[in-house]
Every structure is written in C-alpha cells, then in structure tokens.
Amino acid sequence: MPPASVQRFLDDHLTPARFEDYVADDARAVLLAEERGEVVGYAMLVHGEPYDADTRAVVRHLPTTELSKIYVVPQAHGAGVARDLLRAVLDVARTTGATGVWLGTNQANVRAQRFYEKSGFVRVGTRRFWVGDHHEDDFVFELALDEA
Numbered sequence: 001m002p003p004a005s006v007q008r009f010l011d012d013h014l015t016p017a018r019f020e021d022y023v024a025d026d027a028r029a030v031l032l033a034e035e036r037g038e039v040v041g042y043a044m045l046v047h048g049e050p051y052d053a054d055t056r057a058v059v060r061h062l063p064t065t066e067l068s069k070i071y072v073v074p075q076a077h078g079a080g081v082a083r084d085l086l087r088a089v090l091d092v093a094r095t096t097g098a099t100g101v102w103l104g105t106n107q108a109n110v111r112a113q114r115f116y117e118k119s120g121f122v123r124v125g126t127r128r129f130w131v132g133d134h135h136e137d138d139f140v141f142e143l144a145l146d147e148a
Contacts, residue, residue, distance in 0.1 A: 029092050033072070033081050041072035043085045047096045054140070058125030061100025061144045065093035068103075086119055090148050099145055104138035116141045120148055 022028050027048055033041035046066040050056045067089055072081045093101050104127050105112045113123075121141035128135050 028068075031085060031088050031092065033076075033085050035076065035081075040076040041070070041081045041085055043070040043089050044068045045089060045092060045101075047093075047098065050102065052127055054125065054127035055102065055104070058140050059100065059102045059142055060124070061098075061102075061142060063096070063098050064100045064102055064142075065096060065098040066103065067101055070103075082115060083119070090143075090145060094145055100142055101145065101148075102140060102142040104140050106136055107139055113139065113141075119143070 019030070022044060023030050027046060029045040029047070031043045031045075032039050033043075044067075046068045048063070048065075050059055050064065050066065067086075070082065070085055070089070072085070090101060101121075102124075103116065103121070105116065107126075117123075121143045123139050124142045125140045127138050127140050
C-alpha cells in the first residue's frame, strides 16, 4: 500500500491524542501488556454492533465486541504476549455481555490469520478497510465466546 496512505492512517488513528480519546470512550477498552515495566503490546476493543455493512452481514454472535487492534513489539513475538493479550480481550468482552468477538485482518497477513485460527477464530467473510485513501480487503474472523 502507498506509504502516504499508511501515514494518513497513522495520523488519523494512532496518535497520542487519539489514544486519549479511545481510553476515555466507554464503548472501548484499551489493554496493555508489560514486561519489566515496558509496554510490549496492546489491544483495543470496540463494544457494540459492527459499523460497516459487510461485517454486520457475516457476524453471527450478538451482542459482539470488535478486536480493533492487537499489536506486540517485534522483540516480544513468540513469547506468548499476543496469546495473553487475547485471553484478556476475551475476558473483557465477556464482562460486557458480548457473545462473540470479531476482527478484520489484511488478507496478506498470513501470520495473523494463523494466530487467530489457532486461537479458535473462524473466517466468516470479508470487508473493505480504508487505510488513508487506499482500500484493503480484509478477512473477517469471529469467535463465539461460549466456545473459547
């Protein structure tokens, strides 16, 4: 994807000011993973109905929570950080009354897809995701919380 589109996405969604908004938003939860006092990953959940028609058409477990973001620093890959974050995500989703968790991931991100499938998520459809002025086609994955 074009670097300018990536930068626009970062500027629009991943700034410190935006994270202050996310943390203050009652419809979201931001979770941190730390090791020895350093942040090594985070996850963000969005509780409620999916915002786009493509996702609403394929998500079956309602009420639902979106796993909007889950990132782990490269140095912590393979150390169980993502697994632990995901476990915390599912626990938080359950506390909101959600019966499922869904996410979208880039169709080219095979590593993420393997992780989600290994974690029990099932690919249920596709959606279009905008990164700046560029669209990406994502796979939509869903997990029923009673099966997790």
